[in-house]
Amino acid sequence: MPENQPLAPTPGIVSFPEGLPGFENHTQFVLLVDDExxxxxxxxxxxxxxxxxxxxPIQQLQRDYSLEVPEPDCRLxxxxxxxxxxxxxLCVAVVNLGDGTRAATANLFAPIVVNPExxxxxxxxxxxxxxxxxxxx
Amino acid sequence: xxxxxxxQGESFLVxxxxxxxxxxxxxGQVKIGVVAPREVAIFRxxxxxxxxxxxxxxxxxxxxxxxxAALQKxxxxxxxx
Numbered sequence: 177m178p179e180n181q182p183l184a185p186t187p188g189i190v191s192f193p194e195g196l197p198g199f200e201n202h203t204q205f206v207l208l209v210d211d212e213x214x215x216x217x218x219x220x221x222x223x224x225x226x227x228x229x230x231x232x233p234i235q236q237l238q239r240d241y242s243l244e245v246p247e248p249d250c251r252l253x254x255x256x257x258x259x260x261x262x263x264x265x266l267c268v269a270v271v272n273l274g275d276g277t278r279a280a281t282a283n284l285f286a287p288i289v290v291n292p293e294x295x296x297x298x299x300x301x302x303x304x305x306x307x308x309x310x311x312x313x
Numbered sequence: 314x315x316x317x318x319x320x321q322g323e324s325f326l327v328x329x330x331x332x333x334x335x336x337x338x339x340x341g342q343v344k345i346g347v348v349a350p351r352e353v354a355i356f357r358x359x360x361x362x363x364x365x366x367x368x369x370x371x372x373x374x375x376x377x378x379x380x381x382a383a384l385q386k387x388x389x390x391x392x393x394x
Contacts, residue, residue: 197364198365213381213385216385227370229364230367230369272363272367280383
């Protein structure tokens with residue numbers, strides 16, 4: 177991992193041991209990275225590719241985003257040491273692309289946190305934060 | 314599966330916010346109390362709804378492609394700021 181360079185998503189299979197809220201039966205997702213998409217990525221369910229979530233690295237939306245990872249979640253993700261966005265964890269926000277009449281929004285209240293060392297992930301609700309679930313992109 | 318024992322009156326935590334109490338054990342029955350902030354369940358179902366709304370069934374569809382192009386433009390502007 178190059179020093180001083182923020183972690184970027186790379187293609188791979190991300191596993192959600194607890195599933196993803198709304199898609200609890202889906203624990204394996206493919207992270208699709210495409211140069212054409214720029215900062216946007218897709219998480220597609222391995223079992224059901226028709227379930228695809230657009231995601232954006234959270235720092236693209238809020239440079240100083242402050243993430244809280246409770247201790248049990250650190251264990252679940254197999255994180256060693258203090259989690260730091262862009263250094264030892266990848267943090268992305270789920271984006272609702274809207275329907276053409278409304279602007280796209282991102283869920284900053286419940287970001288998806290990935291440990292890039294083992295590709296384990298969880299959507300971690302930021303209970304103590306004031307971040308919006310529909311941050312206008 | 315995690316297996317452990319608790320005496321009557323004892324409790325354990327599930328995650329950070331949910332406490333399960335063993336209130337009473339008698340004649341083969343266990344009475345259990347769950348203490349969880351109401352918000353926890355509400356938040357979780359809201360997040361589930363938001364995820365379902367955000368999910369795309371066809372990322373190649375013209376509408377989705379259009380929305381992606383618009384989003385890229387807006388993210389690009391954000392990057393310049």
